[in-house]
Amino acid sequence: MKEFIEYILQFGDLNQQQLDLISQKATELNLPKDEYFSEAGKIAQQVGFILDGIVRICYYNNKGEDITTYFIDENNLVVDFESFENDIPSNAYVQAAIDCKLLVFSKKDWRELLDTIIPWEAIAHKISTKKMKQKVDRRSRLVSEDATTRYLNFLEIYPNVVNRVPLSYVASYLGVTQSSLSRIRKNIR
Template sequence: MTEELINSIRQLTGLTESEIMEFISISKARDFQAKSYFIREGQIPNELGFVLTGLFRYVYISDEGKELTKVFMPEQSFISSYSSMISKKPSHFFIEAIEDSKVLTISYDCWEKLRKQNPKWNLLLVKLLEKGYSVKEKREREFLLLDAESRYRIFLNEFPKLESRVKQHMVASYLGITPIALSRIRKKMLA
């Protein structure tokens, strides 16, 4: 697990193994059971995490109780409500464990100290923000320009093993459709 983290960070930043081990030494591993939360809506987060094993999703809950899945975060993903953390304002979404998961967490204060001591860590932050922005921009484009079946085909193409790990209602909420509509699309594609 640690080796995957080291390789992920090294590929993004060029940091040495010893520099990455410093990050790991000030982090702690935490276990999350399925249906538990890394961050809850309304909470002011104070840590970020790296998913070692398991799967999470960012999910909004509407006033009517409808779930709206923003993104799925499998192994080797960094998770955080970063804008809430830096602004010290409550998160607008939950980060929910879909499976039993293990996350390496670091407090925001330790993260800031690490970045001040070694500016190479800023490159990791920039890379993560760039990736997040690119995902957000792509999702917006898909929602504005594509129909539900096209969005589902993209989902299957980009995340070929994910559908077997999540419930149908979660996939539907990610696509912005009802589970019934998703079922119809699946039947049509099989015909």
């Protein structure tokens, strides 16, 4: 819980009573590798904070191939905000890339925190704005670069991910085949 408290306090001030209420609402969840935190076609029902592990955001294209669009590692929130906030079905899967341990807030508890703690909405908004900007920045860098440059940028953006998740997920994120990724990695060394 300490990590989560430190994380949210970067975005605003809360008193001890507010922090205690937040702590009471959180539950721990162990999410085994390959399990889904939320699924496409369903409405996101929870907000998570990753204590240990990495999740990936992915979807299936019209050929049935899964495409990784984003990774989220420790000390970050994980939620499909659009689905969660607007009660609409998600268009992506949030899947444990490795075994994960999360703090989880149900939609009911999250909304209760929004209604009870005045600064909570501003904090949540700052977090989602920062994450959205990061997501756009990370993806836009991949569009116009060659595969080797994309891989080098991936290493810079996600330094704690590459040696912990299956290379198929990294290849999917980069838009290359696994054999191409192996060649790129071999040529860099």
